Amino acid sequence: MRPRLMIVLLGCCLRALPAIAQTEPEIHALTEALPPLSYDENGAHKGFSNELLQMMLHDSGLRAAIQVKPWSRALREAQQVPNTMLYLAVRTPEREEMFKWVGPALPLAIELFRLGGPRALPYTSLDDARRAVVAVARDTPGQKMMERQGFVDNQNLMLTNDEAQSARLLYAHRVQFSVGVGLFQRYAARQQGQNPERLDSVQVLDDSTRFYFAMQKDSNPDYVARLQAALDKIKQDGRYAALLKRYNHP
Incomplete structure (x- = not known):
C-alpha cells in the first residue's frame, strides 16, 4: 500500500507543478x-x-x-x-x-531647505549655501544638481543615505541646508519628533521633477x-x- 500511496502523491505533486509555475x-x-x-x-x-x-x-x-x-x-x-x-x-x-x-x-519639486525661525540663516542665493554645508541624499537628482552648481562632497556637500537622514542632520544643526523633496523631509521630521513647519524652503531648484x-x-x-x-x-x-x-x- 505504501509504495502505491507514494506514487499517487508524487503524481499529484507533478500535476500541480504547472499551476505553481503560473503563479x-x-x-x-x-x-x-x-x-x-x-x-x-x-x-x-x-x-x-x-x-x-x-x-x-x-x-x-x-x-x-x-x-x-x-x-x-x-x-x-x-x-x-x-x-x-x-x-x-x-x-x-x-x-x-x-x-x-x-x-x-x-x-x-526639488528644493533647498533651511531651518526657519528667528535664528534662521540669511539666504539670498546659492553663494550662501556654498559657504555652508548642504545635506543631500546620495544617487539622487538633487545630488547631481548640486554638483553641477560646483558643490563638492566632503567640502560643502554631505551625502546621506536618504531624505530622512538629511532632515535629521539639518534639525541637529550638523548641516546648514538640505536638498530634497518637502513631502519627504517634512514627513521625516514629524516622525523624528521635530516640528515640520520649521523646514523653510529658500529656493526651488527644479519644479519640473x-x-x-x-x-x-x-x-x-x-x-x-x-x-x-x-x-x-x-x-x-x-x-x-x-x-x-x-x-x-x-
Whole structure:
C-alpha cells in the first residue's frame, strides 16, 4: 500500500507543478523605505506609491514581488534584469535610456531647505549655501544638481543615505541646508519628533521633477503598455486624485 500511496502523491505533486509555475509574478519590483511614498508596516507595504502600484497591478492583471532595498542598490539591480521595476524614480536625461518609463506617477519639486525661525540663516542665493554645508541624499537628482552648481562632497556637500537622514542632520544643526523633496523631509521630521513647519524652503531648484515607475530597458513591452494603460485609467476615473488628497499632496 505504501509504495502505491507514494506514487499517487508524487503524481499529484507533478500535476500541480504547472499551476505553481503560473503563479510566479511577472514583475520584480524594487523600492526604498521613503515615507510617506513607500514604507513597511507590520509586514505590509504601505504608502502612496505602493497603493498606486497595487491599483495598477489589479487593473493590468499583472503581479509583482516587492522588495525594499537601499536606493543605490535598488537602482543598480533594476538596470540588470528584464521585468524589474524601480519605483518611484525621477526621470532624468541621464537615466532616460536606462529604463522604460511608466508615468508620470507624481510631480514633486526639488528644493533647498533651511531651518526657519528667528535664528534662521540669511539666504539670498546659492553663494550662501556654498559657504555652508548642504545635506543631500546620495544617487539622487538633487545630488547631481548640486554638483553641477560646483558643490563638492566632503567640502560643502554631505551625502546621506536618504531624505530622512538629511532632515535629521539639518534639525541637529550638523548641516546648514538640505536638498530634497518637502513631502519627504517634512514627513521625516514629524516622525523624528521635530516640528515640520520649521523646514523653510529658500529656493526651488527644479519644479519640473516627475516621479515614474521605471522598468528595466529590456522588459516585456506588453507589461509596460498594460501598466501605463492602467495608470492612465486610474487618473481618468478619479482614483488618482483621491489618493493624492489622502496623502495631503496638492
